[in-house]
Amino acid sequence: MNSVILKSPIFFIMTKLLEWLLVVSLVAVAWGLVTFDLLGLHVSAVYKEVAWPMPVYLLVAFGCYSLAAVGYRVATFNDCEDAARELQSQIQEAKEDLKKKGLKM
């Protein structure tokens, strides 16, 4: 559902900044409606209690996810030892061949 909204024409002409503002304000409004019962719908107290600290939970969850994702990706960032070795030997080969072809450094 999310991606359908994000692909709609209005998002095409919006900058990323406006997209973020729109999504954040939609979430904020939904949160306000439930937590403070702004429309007077007599939202049950249970829902209110769950919704009230929700922004903090979301932020903490996102922070944890970010740390875990970046940490994992740093740990699994490939060290291309083989590529470096291959390049070194090709550099030697190239230098010899270029000398033969008459290149003066």
Place this chain on the structure above:
Amino acid sequence: MASCKSSKKKTPEETDKYSVLLPTYNERENLPLIVWLLVKYFGESGYNYEIIVIDDGSPDGTLQIAEQLQKIYGEDKIVLRPRAKKLGLGTAYIHGIKHATGNFIIIMDADLSHHPKFIPEFIKKQKEGGYDLVSGTRYRGDGGVYGWDLRRKLISRGANFITQVLLRPGASDLTGSFRLYKKEVLEHLVAHCVSKGYVFQMEMIVRARQLGYTIGEVPISFVDRVYGESKLGGNEIVSFLKGLLTLFATT
């Protein structure tokens, strides 16, 4: 039958030509090596190509080396389009595109951190999906780096994560600059991009997605330069953040 099929596979479409843009500034040690590698891999794969060297009046005599290389490999393969003084990377590309005769353009650094062995993979990928551009990526699959310490890896991955979250660019490596473009696509993108220097590469791929172009990716190994020194250096983190925020607000 079988032999007919395999020979057909080996012969690339004769109409396709690949122009490699090599901007250089003080790369006298690297230029002969990168050219040698390009000739090697293009020779092996049989694609039609030219190498356009855009030297910005390097004081170390890069241009003289380039002239020697032109004599060795021929004027049809090595094209020299020098400029009198250092005018920056972005305009070097624009200058190079004007002189390119290929229908595809490959942009890469001349400092050996981008290995020509990946070019045949870029071309294959492009043909597979008919992509408008193919970007090398250090962040996916077998891609990676060599010569980076933990701090640099952390900064790189962190910056990439933030970029992915904020811009959702649909490409995994925005700051890498090893890419293959359809010529008209590159011309169109260059006309749409406003930023300079470091941010230019990021903007190109973000705009590409925004304009509806298709992007293919090929994992690459990025080996830190062996000879000479980086010119873009400066404060990379500050220019990255500035670029990111600019793109966040304008694309």
